[in-house]
Amino acid sequence: MNPPQKHETQGQPEVPAQIFEQFLIALQKTNVASDIIERLRTTIVTNHDLSDKAIRIAVFPEDQSDD
Amino acid sequence: MIKAEELEIKEFRGIRKLKLNLKGSNFAVCGPNGTGKSGIVDALEFILTGNISRLSGRGTGELSIKEHAPHVDSRSNPGNARVTLTALIPSLGKRVKLERSVKTPEILSIVPNDQSVLNVLAQVALHPEFALSRRELIRYVISAPGDRAKEVQTLLRLDRVEELRTSLQKVANACERQLKPLGAERTLARDQLTKKLDVPELSQKTILAAVNPRRILLGLSPIETLTATSLLTDGLATAPAGANAPPRIPKLHATNDINELRESLSKLTNAKSQLLAQTIKRNLEGLAHDPGLLNSVTREKLLLSALQLIENERCPVCDTELQPGELRQLIQTKLKQLEAMLKKKKEIEADIAVLSASIPNIKQMLLVVCRYCVLAKPPINSTELTKYASQLEASLLQLEAFFPVSSTITSLSSVTVTPSAVLSTIEEVVKAVKSIPEPTKQEAARDYLVGCQERFEAFQDVSRRFKRATEQSLLSKQIYNTYATISVSVLNSIYKQVEANFTDLYKFINHEDEGAFDARLIPSIGRLGFDVDFYGRGYFPPGAYHSEGHQDGMGLCLYLALMKHLLGEGFTFAVLDDVLMSVDSSHRREVCKLLREKFPSTQFILTTHDGIWLRHMKTAGLIKADSFIQFRRWDVDNGPTEWQDRDVWKEIETEVEGNNILVASSLLRNYLEYISGEVCHLLRAHVEYRGDAQFQLGDLLPNATGKFRKLLKEAKAAAQSWGQKDKVALIEQREANFAAVLAQTKVDEWQINPAIHYNQWANFVKEDFRSVVLSQRALVSSLRCDSCGSFFYVIPERGTSECLRCSCGATNFNIARK
Numbered sequence: 001m002n003p004p005q006k007h008e009t010q011g012q013p014e015v016p017a018q019i020f021e022q023f024l025i026a027l028q029k030t031n032v033a034s035d036i037i038e039r040l041r042t043t044i045v046t047n048h049d050l051s052d053k054a055i056r057i058a059v060f061p062e063d064q065s066d067d
Numbered sequence: 068m069i070k071a072e073e074l075e076i077k078e079f080r081g082i083r084k085l086k087l088n089l090k091g092s093n094f095a096v097c098g099p100n101g102t103g104k105s106g107i108v109d110a111l112e113f114i115l116t117g118n119i120s121r122l123s124g125r126g127t128g129e130l131s132i133k134e135h136a137p138h139v140d141s142r143s144n145p146g147n148a149r150v151t152l153t154a155l156i157p158s159l160g161k162r163v164k165l166e167r168s169v170k171t172p173e174i175l176s177i178v179p180n181d182q183s184v185l186n187v188l189a190q191v192a193l194h195p196e197f198a199l200s201r202r203e204l205i206r207y208v209i210s211a212p213g214d215r216a217k218e219v220q221t222l223l224r225l226d227r228v229e230e231l232r233t234s235l236q237k238v239a240n241a242c243e244r245q246l247k248p249l250g251a252e253r254t255l256a257r258d259q260l261t262k263k264l265d266v267p268e269l270s271q272k273t274i275l276a277a278v279n280p281r282r283i284l285l286g287l288s289p290i291e292t293l294t295a296t297s298l299l300t301d302g303l304a305t306a307p308a309g310a311n312a313p314p315r316i317p318k319l320h321a322t323n324d325i326n327e328l329r330e331s332l333s334k335l336t337n338a339k340s341q342l343l344a345q346t347i348k349r350n351l352e353g354l355a356h357d358p359g360l361l362n363s364v365t366r367e368k369l370l371l372s373a374l375q376l377i378e379n380e381r382c383p384v385c386d387t388e389l390q391p392g393e394l395r396q397l398i399q400t401k402l403k404q405l406e407a408m409l410k411k412k413k414e415i416e417a418d419i420a421v422l423s424a425s426i427p428n429i430k431q432m433l434l435v436v437c438r439y440c441v442l443a444k445p446p447i448n449s450t451e452l453t454k455y456a457s458q459l460e461a462s463l464l465q466l467e468a469f470f471p472v473s474s475t476i477t478s479l480s481s482v483t484v485t486p487s488a489v490l491s492t493i494e495e496v497v498k499a500v501k502s503i504p505e506p507t508k509q510e511a512a513r514d515y516l517v518g519c520q521e522r523f524e525a526f527q528d529v530s531r532r533f534k535r536a537t538e539q540s541l542l543s544k545q546i547y548n549t550y551a552t553i554s555v556s557v558l559n560s561i562y563k564q565v566e567a568n569f570t571d572l573y574k575f576i577n578h579e580d581e582g583a584f585d586a587r588l589i590p591s592i593g594r595l596g597f598d599v600d601f602y603g604r605g606y607f608p609p610g611a612y613h614s615e616g617h618q619d620g621m622g623l624c625l626y627l628a629l630m631k632h633l634l635g636e637g638f639t640f641a642v643l644d645d646v647l648m649s650v651d652s653s654h655r656r657e658v659c660k661l662l663r664e665k666f667p668s669t670q671f672i673l674t675t676h677d678g679i680w681l682r683h684m685k686t687a688g689l690i691k692a693d694s695f696i697q698f699r700r701w702d703v704d705n706g707p708t709e710w711q712d713r714d715v716w717k718e719i720e721t722e723v724e725g726n727n728i729l730v731a732s733s734l735l736r737n738y739l740e741y742i743s744g745e746v747c748h749l750l751r752a753h754v755e756y757r758g759d760a761q762f763q764l765g766d767l768l769p770n771a772t773g774k775f776r777k778l779l780k781e782a783k784a785a786a787q788s789w790g791q792k793d794k795v796a797l798i799e800q801r802e803a804n805f806a807a808v809l810a811q812t813k814v815d816e817w818q819i820n821p822a823i824h825y826n827q828w829a830n831f832v833k834e835d836f837r838s839v840v841l842s843q844r845a846l847v848s849s850l851r852c853d854s855c856g857s858f859f860y861v862i863p864e865r866g867t868s869e870c871l872r873c874s875c876g877a878t879n880f881n882i883a884r885k
Contacts, residue, residue, distance in 0.1 A: 014633055015561065016227035023553045030549060032542065040546075050230045052237035059238060059546065060539060 020044050068191060068639040069154040070670045071111065072162070078141040078148040079113070079169065080106035083706040089672070091155050093662070093690045096674040097681040098698025103707030104674040108644045109136070111672065112198045114150040114165055115191050117172045120198070136169045139703065146170040156187050157639055157668075163188075194634070196222050198642040199626055207625045219595055222629050223561070228554055235550050239543040245536040253529045255427055260522040262327065263320070274299075278519065281512035295527065299520040303513065316442045317514030321500045324439075325493065328432040331425045332485050340422060344483045347418045348476055354411065355472045363405045364412045368470055370398045370405075412469070419466050419479075426463045426482065430456045433489075436496055443499040451488040555590075561632060562588045562595070568628035569621075572665065576620055576657035579864075586621075597625075616650045620658065623647065627666065642672040647680070655680060656748075659687035679741065686745050688857045688874050716844050728836050732828035736764055739825075739843060743767035746850055749860035750774045751868060764825055769814055775850060776805065778861065778871045782880035789885050798880060808849045811842035852878055 024045070027037045039058035043049050056063070070091035076082045081103045087094070096104045109119045113136065122130045137148035148169035155162050163184050166176040177184060191197070207218055220226065257269055266273040271293045278299050279289035287302045334340065354360055374395065402409075433456040440449035462478040469475055506514060566588040574584050587606060589596035598606035599621065601613065609621050623646055630638050647658060662671055671689075675681060681697065684690045698707040715738050722731035740763065747754050747767055752774035754766060779802045786794040809815065817824050828839060851858045852873035859878060861868045872879040 015223040015225060015557075016231075019228050019554045019557045020231070022557055023550050026549050026553045027546065030545060032546060032549075036542075044231065050227065050234055052234040052241075055231075055234045056238050056241075059543060 017045075068158075068194075068197070068634060068637045069115075069156055069163075069187070070639050071152060071154050071672070073151075073153040074107070074110065074114075075151040076106065076110045077150075078138040078144075079150055080109050080136060080138065081701060081703075081706055082106040082110070083138060083704075085706065087696060089670070090694065091670055092694055093671045093673070093684075095681050095684050095690050095695035096672070096698075097678060097695060098676065098701075098707065100676050102698035102701040104676070104698065105644065106707070107672075108198055108200075108642050108674060110150045111152070111642055112195060113169075113172070114152045114167050114175075115188075115197070116195045117167060117175065117192070118195065120195065132172050133169060136172075138706070156184065158637065159183055159187065190637070191640075193224065196626075196630065197640050198644060199646055200644040207622050207629075219629065223633060225558075228558075232547075232550060232554065235543070235547040239540070239547045242536065242540040242543045246533075246540055249529065249533045249536050251427075253526075253533045255431070256522070256526040256529045258428070259431065260519070260526045262323075263519050263522040265323075274523075278516065281515050284512045285509055285516070295531075299523055300516045303516060314442060316439050316500060316503055317511075317518060318500060318503045318506050319511050320514055320518045321436075321439050321496075324432060324435050325497055325500065328429065328436055329493065331429045331432065332490075335422075335425055335429065336483050336485055341483055343418055343422050344479050347415055347422065348479055350411070350415045350418075351472050351476050351479070354415070360411060363409060365470065367402060367405050367409050367412070370402050374398050416469065419469075419475075422479075423463055423466050423482065426459050430459050430463075433459075436493065439496050439500065440492070443496065447492065447495045447499060449492065451486065451492045455486060455489045558590060562590050565625075565628045565632050568631060569624050572624035572627055572661060573621060575661050575665065576624070576654055577617070578657075616654065619647055619650055620654060623658070631666075636668065638666070638669050640670050640672075642674075644674050645676065648675070648677065655683045656687050659684055659689040663687070663689050682741055686742075686858060688855065692856060716840070719840055723833055723837055723840065726833055728831055728833065729829045731836060731840070732825075732831070735828065735840060735843060736825055739768060739847070740764045742847055742850075743771045746771040746858055747774070749858050750778060750871075751861045751864070765817055769817060771850070772805075772809055772814055772846070775859070776802070776809075778868075778882065779805065779880075781868075781882045782871055785881050785884045789881070794880070805849050808842070808845045812839075812846050813842075814846070 024037060024041050027040070028034070036059055039061065040055070043054045043058040047054070071089045071094075072091045074085075074087045074089055076085045076087075078084075085103075085107075087107070096107050098104050105121070109121060113119050113132075119132055119136055122132050122135055133145055134142060137145045141147045146168055149166060151164070151166045153162065153164050161179070161184060164176075164178045165188075167174070175188070177188065220229075261269045264274060264277045266277050274293060275290055282289055282299075282302075285303065290297060290299070290301070354364065433452045437449040437452050437456075440447040440452065459482065462482045465474050465478040466482070566586060569588075570584060570586050573586065574582060577584060581600075581602070583600070583603060585600040585606075587596070587598045589598065597609060599609050599613065601607050601611070609618050613621070623643070630641065647655065650658060662669075673684065673690075678697070681695060685692060685695070701707045715734065719731045719734050719738075722728075722734065743764060744762060744767055746752070747770055750771060752770045754762065754770050757766070779798055783795055783798040783802070786798060828836060831839065852875060854877040855873055855875035857874035859871055859873055861882075862870050862872065868882050870879065870881055
């Protein structure tokens, strides 16, 4: 595996940022749909929202429309 | 990160007013305990983070920044307590001025405050670990693996990593929790459809074999293939035999349904069930009268609930924070301990499961019969049936809950007796159904299709929900597992790099006796083991065999390795607050060298109460000659008092000027003793060994100067052997200069002429002593490089001497001849 890169992103400490990025890259290699991965990226990396509620909305947006 | 250039402190902690010119380079703060060193550390932490760990960390009780950060005389006016810092941001090439007042610690004045500057300062604030005290340092090394993991995780900000893991696990757990009830619902719907179809097993073939003859009988086309949208009743509304048929009780189905209900009720209340219920009741009563057993099962219930509620590493009852996996493991261990005691409970639960197995179906059938009540002519009051269905549902929930035992016993009694009103209502329905004329074949076929379609839809609906829940569970698990794998992999990689860096750094400062040193960082769930090699005898925790000084060194190296990994080139600033108090003198030199050579881009602010340490830092070139402040004393009215002159020669001159020759001579002697020791070490001079290590100036200085002359002589001879005429001339010039300086000091005469011995200095008059000072100062200067200020030294430190040189390389004389 490649050595983790140094990040200096606003509001996101370095090691978590590395892990989140690697996680999203690894998801692309699975059969998880790309729209789910994109929503997870927005939630985790852009919005810095790590709550289970936000994650659930990102993974199962159709559940929200059911509510 | 930043580099601190100028720090101004007003009315803050023990300091009234202090301005330090840090110049963006290494800086030392020295002074006895209680003279205000920590005030500087606090000020740096405060200006950069708005916090003061000493007032807000663990065990600080009722201390607060607003109340206790101002100088004690300014506590009613915290606006006076301010810290100002001018800093350089190397990555931006920008200089920034920061100011923060204790009155509003959350507000930082920043000039200029453009976004790039704000980003860097936000990053600095995220890393309060730039300030490290010995108390914190040692936590990295000799703490328990779980505690160390916490420290390292805090430093690496792994709380965010854990937060996401917890959320992903919560989502996966929630998805999985849906599966069991949906699975049970699906099984029930399947059984009811199978019964309604009256087929031995459910498959496309058996369904079509049962449905199609009836459809043909009704003049409908047979269904070729069953799909998710198939209707068993397709076309029925317009079929000749089904058109405009008014709602009525399907006699055949109703008879079957009622028979099924009666059979189930009979089964639930027959002698066998009664006997089983009595057995369960007896065992439950036995349980209720055995406090030990009851306590065990009560605890089991609590523990099982806790297992279900674990979604983050926190006790669901008391909120105590635990390591990942620790709580689950703890609960499972306790459950195992309760296993024998709980065997009885498990037997009772198994009996309850047998007894209550038919209850969900009875409840469903009661509701079906309720519908027949409505269709009956005249309609039948179904209140007792709906009431009983609700009662059965409540009883089932209680039986599954098991506790409280008394309620379970009550529920047990209620389920094994069918209320007579219910039986009467059922009998009324039976009569009503019997009175209905026998249906024609077409009517029977129609009723069959309608009834089966109803069950088919129910089965399809629950199957869809079950399928979706299964997919969601698999997806959420896959996402969680991917995250778990990646986070463990990235962290392992980080720990491996930190481990290698730590080992290099530690070997650097202990190369003489631990050149083969090795270390292992061993991450596991919630723990970070740390074992170090002890002279090839095996791997042990750092506190097992290594000395306190070595442990301090390990703490520093681990901290530096972590910070270097964390910030990379951004590691430009660190405050080491008295972190190396127990490192011995030989290793101090190496520590200075380590900080200077391995972290050339990092500005270290070092505090120490040890004046010798301060000198080590200067002689080793870690700090420049004027990059320090030395506090002599502190009082509450004035705060710390620093040495007027930061140069020992100026200090001596001040004493001479005040005619305090005794003090001045003591200072000179102490300083020369220290310097001579250093020079003897650096030049590898021979000194008569003393078991008490009490070397006096006369034991050291002549040997140091003699060795220097000898080295110059050897260097000259070497240069001659290599035909380096220019170098020969240079060395001869150096020899002549040194001889002249030495002659002024009369050091060579100390052994033979006691009248000029340093012991006599205290008796000198001012003028005579001043000339001694000047000559000694010139001598010390001649032993160090004019360019970099470092003392000359011989390399290597052991074995055959090869070279006489200084740190910057301006002086570099080969000693080995051709």
